[in-house]
Amino acid sequence: MRLKILVVSTLAVLLGAIPGVAHHSFAMFDSSKQTTLTGTVTEFQWTNPHSYIEIDVPGEAGTVKHWSIEMGSPSILQPSGWKHNTLKPGDKLTVILNPLKNGDPGGLLFQANLPDGRKLGNGPGRGPK
Amino acid sequence: MAGSLATGRAEVPSSVHGKAAALLLFVAMNVAAQAPPDFGGIWSPSRATGPGAPAPASPLLLKPGYKEPYDARRTLEREASARGEQLAAPGSLCAPYGMPTMMQVAVYPMEVIQTPKQVTIIAEAFSEVRRIYIGKAQISLDDVSPGYYGRSVGRWEGDTLVVETIGINPSVRGYQGMPHSDQMRITERIRRPAPNTLHDQITIADPVVLEKPVTYTLVYALVPNYEMVEFVCDNNREYVDEKGVVRMRLGGAGK
Numbered sequence: 001m002r003l004k005i006l007v008v009s010t011l012a013v014l015l016g017a018i019p020g021v022a023h024h025s026f027a028m029f030d031s032s033k034q035t036t037l038t039g040t041v042t043e044f045q046w047t048n049p050h051s052y053i054e055i056d057v058p059g060e061a062g063t064v065k066h067w068s069i070e071m072g073s074p075s076i077l078q079p080s081g082w083k084h085n086t087l088k089p090g091d092k093l094t095v096i097l098n099p100l101k102n103g104d105p106g107g108l109l110f111q112a113n114l115p116d117g118r119k120l121g122n123g124p125g126r127g128p129k
Numbered sequence: 130m131a132g133s134l135a136t137g138r139a140e141v142p143s144s145v146h147g148k149a150a151a152l153l154l155f156v157a158m159n160v161a162a163q164a165p166p167d168f169g170g171i172w173s174p175s176r177a178t179g180p181g182a183p184a185p186a187s188p189l190l191l192k193p194g195y196k197e198p199y200d201a202r203r204t205l206e207r208e209a210s211a212r213g214e215q216l217a218a219p220g221s222l223c224a225p226y227g228m229p230t231m232m233q234v235a236v237y238p239m240e241v242i243q244t245p246k247q248v249t250i251i252a253e254a255f256s257e258v259r260r261i262y263i264g265k266a267q268i269s270l271d272d273v274s275p276g277y278y279g280r281s282v283g284r285w286e287g288d289t290l291v292v293e294t295i296g297i298n299p300s301v302r303g304y305q306g307m308p309h310s311d312q313m314r315i316t317e318r319i320r321r322p323a324p325n326t327l328h329d330q331i332t333i334a335d336p337v338v339l340e341k342p343v344t345y346t347l348v349y350a351l352v353p354n355y356e357m358v359e360f361v362c363d364n365n366r367e368y369v370d371e372k373g374v375v376r377m378r379l380g381g382a383g384k
Contacts, residue, residue: 047364101213
């Protein structure tokens with residue numbers, strides 16, 4: 001129960017409960033859905049205001065679909081175990097994300113399963129700690 | 130006389146010694162009582178619960194002419210949010226938040242550097258910096274260039290640093306998105322009620338826009354040993370479409 005309260009309050013801060021303010025509302029992502037993708041990293045952007053994973057995901061009949069996955073900022077990600085060089089082009093990766101509501105191939109990271117077996121979340125209250 | 134030679138001091142009546150000692154003690158106690166607390170360190174947004182928690186925010190009461198467009202905008206934001214959209218805000222364009230919003234952005238900490246003449250606050254989010262001049266007089270609003278942080282002067286009232294800020298540009302988005310005039314004055318009462326807790330009680334007065342001042346309190350927790358993380362907003366992949374809605378640019382920066 002205590003943990004639940006902590007997670008809820010952390011999310012409240014993240015989502016900009018008054019009187020603080022969040023950078024953005026995450027409204028464009030569908031938090032009720034989770035999509036799991038496995039593919040090859042093409043780029044890892046360790047940047048502000050957000051970090052991004054660019055990933056090619058193989059589909060049917062040899063097609064490849066490119067996805068852009070938004071993450072927190074480096075400051076938000078570091079406590080979850082991320083570093084500037086956690087990913088590099090060519091890495092095989094499985095990600096769980098909340099997809100964009102408009103159906104475009106993008107989403108908000110929930111969890112990344114790294115090649116070395118680690119499972120990293122996306123800051124407080126999102127994915128494994 | 131022999132005694133004074135032995136000690137190397139001029140002979141002084143003992144009653145004078147006693148008075149001098151009492152005076153020194155009084156001065157020392159007074160200095161100790163008035164020595165301002167140290168707010169230096171890294172502070173992270175927090176929530177206070179239980180005894181000692183600050184009062185909830187007072188209502189935001191806008192004057193007629195300002196209230197209607199503000200309410201309409203909030204309605205549009207709520208409707209957009211329900212559709213899964215976010216309307217453009219300064220953060221979505223990588224613009225700084227300015228005062229007073231910069232004092233608490235999401236979960237980002239701030240660094241307080243305190244010297245006798247200046248308290249400097251560096252917010253990690255967007256690397257915003259403000260300087261509070263201690264003991265200096267406020268200058269005329271006419272002499273302050275309107276900006277994101279205005280001009281802040283501070284004075285100690287016991288254990289509380291009272292800060293007055295003027296000169297926030299009306300184009301800077303206000304508390305909860307409220308409009309404000311160049312007459313906006315922000316008064317902060319910053320104190321450290323416990324070793325690991327900092328409170329910033331913020332009062333916004335604006336005789337043009339507000340029916341009465343609005344007051345709210347931000348709470349922070351000390352984060353020992355934290356090293357501030359660089360935050361330069363140089364990869365903004367959010368953009369605002371023709372409808373004023375924030376979108377995410379796909380496929381990598383510059384593509």
